[in-house]
Amino acid sequence: MTGKTEEGPATHRGVEAFDKTRGLLREHHEWFKTALPLIASENVQSAAVREALACDFGGRYAEGWPGERVYAGCTYIDQVELFAMELARELFRAEHANVQPISGAVANIAMYTALTDPGDTMMSLSIAAGGHITMGRKKFGGAAGAVHGLKVEYFPFDEKRMNIDVDAAAKRIAEVKPKLVMFGGSLFLFPHPVKELSGVAKENGAHVAYDAAHVIGLIGGGQFQDPLREGAEVVTCSTHKTLPGPQHGMILCKKELAEQINKGVFPGMVSNHHLHAVAALAVALAEMLEFGREYEAQMVKNAKALGKELYDRGLAVLCPDQGFTASHTLAMDVTKYGDGGTLERRLEQANVILNRELLPWDPREGRHFRNPGGLRLGTQEVTRLGMKEPEMEEIAEFIKRVIVDGEEPKRVAADVAEFRRDYQKVHYAFESATEAYEYVRIH
Numbered sequence: 001m002t003g004k005t006e007e008g009p010a011t012h013r014g015v016e017a018f019d020k021t022r023g024l025l026r027e028h029h030e031w032f033k034t035a036l037p038l039i040a041s042e043n044v045q046s047a048a049v050r051e052a053l054a055c056d057f058g059g060r061y062a063e064g065w066p067g068e069r070v071y072a073g074c075t076y077i078d079q080v081e082l083f084a085m086e087l088a089r090e091l092f093r094a095e096h097a098n099v100q101p102i103s104g105a106v107a108n109i110a111m112y113t114a115l116t117d118p119g120d121t122m123m124s125l126s127i128a129a130g131g132h133i134t135m136g137r138k139k140f141g142g143a144a145g146a147v148h149g150l151k152v153e154y155f156p157f158d159e160k161r162m163n164i165d166v167d168a169a170a171k172r173i174a175e176v177k178p179k180l181v182m183f184g185g186s187l188f189l190f191p192h193p194v195k196e197l198s199g200v201a202k203e204n205g206a207h208v209a210y211d212a213a214h215v216i217g218l219i220g221g222g223q224f225q226d227p228l229r230e231g232a233e234v235v236t237c238s239t240h241k242t243l244p245g246p247q248h249g250m251i252l253c254k255k256e257l258a259e260q261i262n263k264g265v266f267p268g269m270v271s272n273h274h275l276h277a278v279a280a281l282a283v284a285l286a287e288m289l290e291f292g293r294e295y296e297a298q299m300v301k302n303a304k305a306l307g308k309e310l311y312d313r314g315l316a317v318l319c320p321d322q323g324f325t326a327s328h329t330l331a332m333d334v335t336k337y338g339d340g341g342t343l344e345r346r347l348e349q350a351n352v353i354l355n356r357e358l359l360p361w362d363p364r365e366g367r368h369f370r371n372p373g374g375l376r377l378g379t380q381e382v383t384r385l386g387m388k389e390p391e392m393e394e395i396a397e398f399i400k401r402v403i404v405d406g407e408e409p410k411r412v413a414a415d416v417a418e419f420r421r422d423y424q425k426v427h428y429a430f431e432s433a434t435e436a437y438e439y440v441r442i443h
């Protein structure tokens with residue numbers, strides 16, 4: 001309702017709208033205190049990261065390079081950005097770091113801009129094989145094709161091993177001679193053959209890039225492959241998945257490519273670059289330097305344990321003969337019990353938050369992303385809540401009750417909420433006065 005009424009003064013539409021918005025935010029926070037967050041691309045932020053996100057930088061501009069800004073008022077902004085770059089170089093042993101991309105998608109498009117021209121060919125994973133939409137062809141609306149005009153050739157993929165087929169890929173690279181070979185993906189269970197294929201790629205005139213959006217935290221914690229040491233010239237990433245920072249992006253590269261990459265980012269892709277997120281990234285990198293190794297190691301142990309517990313309960317977790325995963329992620333084929341979309345919703349009603357996943361063979365069998373055959377889970381967030389291997393058994397049991405036993409989700413939800421009561425702190429973080437998912441009121 002707006003405007004004046006006959007009886008009295010104007011109703012305060014704005015005040016109502018503020019209350020309503022804040023009410024919804026509070027409800028979200030309350031819900032997440034009682035849920036199992038298992039979406040592989042998310043994480044919970046520490047109080048220190050959230051504090052940085054709320055700082056004044058979020059209202060400022062700093063276009064350009066530190067020291068060469070086109071705006072005044074950047075004295076501290078410049079120092080924080082330079083420090084974030086320094087921390088990134090240190091943690092990932094990178095010759096150059098650019099912390100200006102405002103997301104992983106923006107990092108990828110900036111990298112395409114820096115290293116390729118429209119009409120060039122890139123080789124990457126297909127979406128069904130785990131590639132990200134930013135690697136997609138034009139006809140699917142993917143950024144590589146639709147935004148930068150790249151032709152996209154897919155890596156030959158070994159569906160059983162859930163990895164790039166090295167011999168077939170080497171042959172294909174020699175035939176196609178792409179300008180860019182891009183490793184990495186969104187369903188990323190095992191290290192990609194960067195060492196095996198970088199040489200062939202470079203001999204055939206390609207740049208070698210690696211999209212570490214999912215696994216950059218694991219890389220920083222020394223728990224996955226190390227693409228910059230294995231032949232990748234550029235690593236793009238998000239900073240909010242296994243690296244529990246703000247929603248933002250980052251590019252690491254060899255110093256020979258630094259200038260091109262910087263230009264691809266600005267003026268190529270960003271104007272303001274979300275300075276509060278740069279500040280929060282510096283804080284998240286500091287946390288990683290302190291706690292990263294321990295956190296990321298536990299995350300992988302938890303993923304392997306959860307894979308086994310689910311498998312032992314009859315769920316078709318992929319790659320049992322390879323230990324299910326070497327990362328934070330698991331995938332299962334749930335076609336025996338229904339489709340991924342329906343089960344995702346039932347699990348959500350049970351306070352188990354995960355997402356459906358298109359599996360490599362789904363398109364061939366007539367399934368698509370709305371109702372695919374798979375579910376994807378990640379252990380990065382429950383690990384940060386302090387859970388270890390014994391808790392993975394309990395999580396597997398909740399999932400099994402919904403999927404295998406077909407139990408009423410609401411009943412499971414109550415048990416999930418009860419279980420979650422003991423896990424309300426953010427671990428692997430600096431001492432904090434607030435709990436995980438606490439709604440922090442500063443107004």
Ligand SMILES: *Cc1c(COP(=O)(O)O)cnc(C)c1O
Binds near residue numbers: 185213238249
């Ligand atoms: C999540 C993801 C991205 C995009 O990240 P945003 O930060 O959401 O833009 C890019 N590539 C891969 C492989 C991803 O999984």
